[in-house]
Structure formats: C-alpha cells, structure tokens
Amino acid sequence: MExxxxxxxPELKEIIIYRILSSKLPENIKMSIGDMSGRPMSITEIAxxxxxxxxxxxxxxxxxxNYLRALKEGxxxxxxxx
Amino acid sequence: MHKCLITRPxxxxxxxxxxxxxxxxxxxxxxxxxxxxxxxxxxxxxxKVESYxxxxxxxxxxxxxxxNNFEICGFKDETLIKADKNEELLKEKIVYALSxxxxxxxxxxxxxxxxxxxIGYNNPFILCSDSERETTPLKDNIAASFLKPSNKLSxxxxxxxxxxxxxxxxxxxFKKEIMKYSSSSAFEGADRIAAxxxxxxxxxxxxxxxxARI
Numbered sequence: 001m002e003x004x005x006x007x008x009x010p011e012l013k014e015i016i017i018y019r020i021l022s023s024k025l026p027e028n029i030k031m032s033i034g035d036m037s038g039r040p041m042s043i044t045e046i047a048x049x050x051x052x053x054x055x056x057x058x059x060x061x062x063x064x065x066n067y068l069r070a071l072k073e074g075x076x077x078x079x080x081x082x
Numbered sequence: 083m084h085k086c087l088i089t090r091p092x093x094x095x096x097x098x099x100x101x102x103x104x105x106x107x108x109x110x111x112x113x114x115x116x117x118x119x120x121x122x123x124x125x126x127x128x129x130k131v132e133s134y135x136x137x138x139x140x141x142x143x144x145x146x147x148x149x150n151n152f153e154i155c156g157f158k159d160e161t162l163i164k165a166d167k168n169e170e171l172l173k174e175k176i177v178y179a180l181s182x183x184x185x186x187x188x189x190x191x192x193x194x195x196x197x198x199x200x201i202g203y204n205n206p207f208i209l210c211s212d213s214e215r216e217t218t219p220l221k222d223n224i225a226a227s228f229l230k231p232s233n234k235l236s237x238x239x240x241x242x243x244x245x246x247x248x249x250x251x252x253x254x255x256f257k258k259e260i261m262k263y264s265s266s267s268a269f270e271g272a273d274r275i276a277a278x279x280x281x282x283x284x285x286x287x288x289x290x291x292x293x294a295r296i
Binding site for chain 2: 020023024025026027028029030031032033034035036038039040043059062063064066067070075076079
C-alpha cells in the first residue's frame with residue numbers, strides 16, 4: 001500500500017539540491033536509507049534521487065526539511081548549548 | 083534470568099554493519115542476568131524466530147534488519163513479523179526494532195495485539211558510513227555515530243531501564259552526535275550527517291507501555 005506522494009515546490013527542490021551538492025561532504029562518506037538504494041549512496045547520487053523525486057528522493061527531501069525546521073525552531077542550538 | 087532474542091542477519095552492507103555493531107550489545111560486560119538467543123546470519127529466519135518466540139518466551143526482542151511499515155525482515159529479507167499475520171508472537175514482550183519504518187503500522191498493531199512496548203522508527207533509518215571502512219564496520223567512526231545511540235537503547239533496556247528511559251538515553255546519545263556534526267568546527271558537509279541523525283532521533287518512538295521493563 002503506497003502512500004500518495006506530494007509534489008514538491010520546484011524552488012524548494014532547487015534549494016535542497018543546492019544544499020546537498022554545495023555541502024562538500026567527503027566522497028568516502030556514503031548514505032544508506034534502509035535497503036532502498038541497494039548500496040550506500042554518494043552525495044551526487046543522493047542529489048540525483050532528489051532531482052528525480054523518486055522514493056529515495058522523497059525521504060531525503062523530508063529529512064532536509066526536517067533539519068531546516070530543527071534549525072529554524074532552535075532545536076540544534078538548544079542541543080549545542082545543552 | 084531473563085531471555086533476550088536478537089536477530090542479526092548479514093546479507094548486505096547495511097545488515098553487515100548492524101550485525102557487527104549489535105555484537106557489542108551481546109558482549110557488553112555491564113549486562114548481567116540476561117541469556118541471549120542470538121539468531122545470527124542465515125539463522126535469522128522466520129522458522130527460527132517463530133520457534134524461539136513460542137518456545138523460549140524471551141522478555142526482550144531486539145530486531146536488526148530491513149523492514150517497512152508492515153514488516154520486519156531477517157536474512158535475505160525474509161519476513162519475520164508481519165502486521166495482521168503473526169504480530170501476536172510479540173505478545174507481552176518489549177521489542178526494539180532497528181528496522182526501517184516498522185513502528186508506523188506494525189508497531190501499533192503489535193501493541194494492539196498485546197506487545198507490552200514496541201520501540202522503533204516511524205520512517206526509514208538512515209545510516210551514514212565511511213566507504214574506506216566497509217570491511218571493518220566497528221572501526222567506522224561515521225557509522226558509530228548512528229549505531230552507538232541505537233545500542234544505547236538496547237543496553238539500557240537490558241540493564242533494567244524502562245522503554246521510555248531507554249529511548250530517552252538513546253536520544254541523548256543522538257544529541258551528542260548531532261552536536262559533533264553541526265558545530266562550526268566540524269568538517270565540511272558534516273551537517274548532512276547531522277540532518278540524518280536528527281531524522282533518526284525524531285523518528286524513534288515508544289508505543290505501548292512507556293514504563294515496561296524487564
């Protein structure tokens with residue numbers, strides 16, 4: 001039973017892709033989202049999934065928006081100052 | 083002496099990491115009075131899990147492996163527990179599933195069918211790792227930041243903490259790691275790792291009796 005996917009705002013998508021690609025995460029650091037990708041993904045592959053808005057891309061978008069919310073709500077500074 | 087059933091499949095990169103890191107739980111010197119029933123590798127099968135749950139009646143069940151909203155998987159992604167199929171096997175148990183999204187529906191249904199507490203994740207668990215350390219997962223400091231907070235939860239449960247206390251301790255560990263990667267002194271791009279850690283932390287939930295303990 002697949003959940004209905006919401007279309008992401010194109011500008012928001014651009015911002016997320018920019019954040020991912022400009023972050024300069026070292027090439028040796030990979031990301032796995034359960035078994036969705038079959039193997040750990042590079043930062044470039046992650047950005048490609050976001051561009052395609054496929055299942056992996058949707059999770060990455062949610063993760064990034066969640067992080068931006070945490071920053072906006074001051075959760076990260078709170079953690080840093082705890 | 084309480085019994086703890088633990089599943090540790092190791093058929094791909096992610097499960098190999100979980101397999102290696104979950105051994106740290108079994109080997110933890112501070113855990114006493116626990117008999118581990120370790121279903122490792124191909125032994126993490128539905129036949130063995132069902133048999134152990136029925137005959138050995140473990141108080142705590144720790145699942146490591148892939149999953150989704152409806153199921154928890156074992157070796158080669160064989161379904162071990164599935165919503166509306168066999169979740170009653172977890173009746174009266176405290177369960178921690180390090181398994182993508184399984185809290186979302188399966189966890190709720192398991193508690194409805196009598197699981198005392200189900201701790202898991204409402205969305206996929208994200209694991210960052212260092213490709214230069216793939217053959218030695220325990221030396222992978224990036225993966226450690228993801229799997230130590232998870233191990234903290236299991237170890238806390240096994241040391242007698244309640245489900246809520248164990249989850250809180252795990253989240254404190256996540257926060258320490260988030261702080262490491264979101265600080266200005268972190269390496270370039272580290273906030274991508276922080277984002278994944280925040281994701282795992284906020285998606286970890288306790289369903290059922292928050293005070294459940296061994």
